[in-house]
Amino acid sequence: MRALLEGIxxxxxxxxxxxxxxxxxVIAVTVFLCFFHELDWLYPLxxxxxxxxxxxxxxxxxKEGWGMGVVLxxxxxxxxxxWMLSIPATLWFLISGIFMEGSxxxxxxxxxxxxxxxGSLRSFNNSLSEWHIKHKPEDRKDKGG
Numbered sequence: 001m002r003a004l005l006e007g008i009x010x011x012x013x014x015x016x017x018x019x020x021x022x023x024x025x026v027i028a029v030t031v032f033l034c035f036f037h038e039l040d041w042l043y044p045l046x047x048x049x050x051x052x053x054x055x056x057x058x059x060x061x062x063k064e065g066w067g068m069g070v071v072l073x074x075x076x077x078x079x080x081x082x083w084m085l086s087i088p089a090t091l092w093f094l095i096s097g098i099f100m101e102g103s104x105x106x107x108x109x110x111x112x113x114x115x116x117x118x119g120s121l122r123s124f125n126n127s128l129s130e131w132h133i134k135h136k137p138e139d140r141k142d143k144g145g
Contacts, residue, residue, distance in 0.1 A: 009061055016058035017074040023051040024078035025085065028113050035109060069131055076124035079117045086114030 027047045033039035058071045089110040096102030 013058060013061040013070075016054040016061065017070055019050060019054035020058055020071065021074040021078040021081075023047055023054065024082050024117070027051065028082050028086075028117075032109060032113075036103070036106065069128065072124055072128040072131060076121050076128060079121040079124060082117035083114055083121055086110050086117060090114060 027044055030039060030044040030047055034041050034044055055071075055075070058074070059068070062068045062071055090107060093102060093104075093107035093110055097104050097107050
């Protein structure tokens with residue numbers, strides 16, 4: 001029975017880390033659609049709520065074990081994807097604004113979201129580095145891997 005509960009706990013942690021990594025991109029896209037294409041604001045609000053809930057669940061399930069590094073890695077990975085996707089979007093909106101009479105507000109949005117994602121990515125990577133320093137590999141209980 002204990003093994004079953006540990007398996008369920010692992011599945012919940014894996015699902016939470018998946019949501020923590022994927023939902024920042026979903027949030028950025030839905031907010032863009034709300035600003036510029038009249039999508040209902042309920043979609044990004046629900047996405048933000050699920051993102052915070054999945055962070056809470058992931059931190060509670062992993063506690064101070066080695067899973068905490070995985071959670072921090074998932075959050076920084078999600079922010080990294082937003083930052084990487086905002087670079088070509090910003091370039092496209094810049095070219096569109098200069099040569100094709102595109103909207104400059106799209107450029108500003110993609111630049112601000114990219115800058116926020118880069119700052120968040122740096123913050124989570126710093127937290128991850130501090131966590132790795134605090135939990136050295138020789139402190140692991142399962143030294144096999």
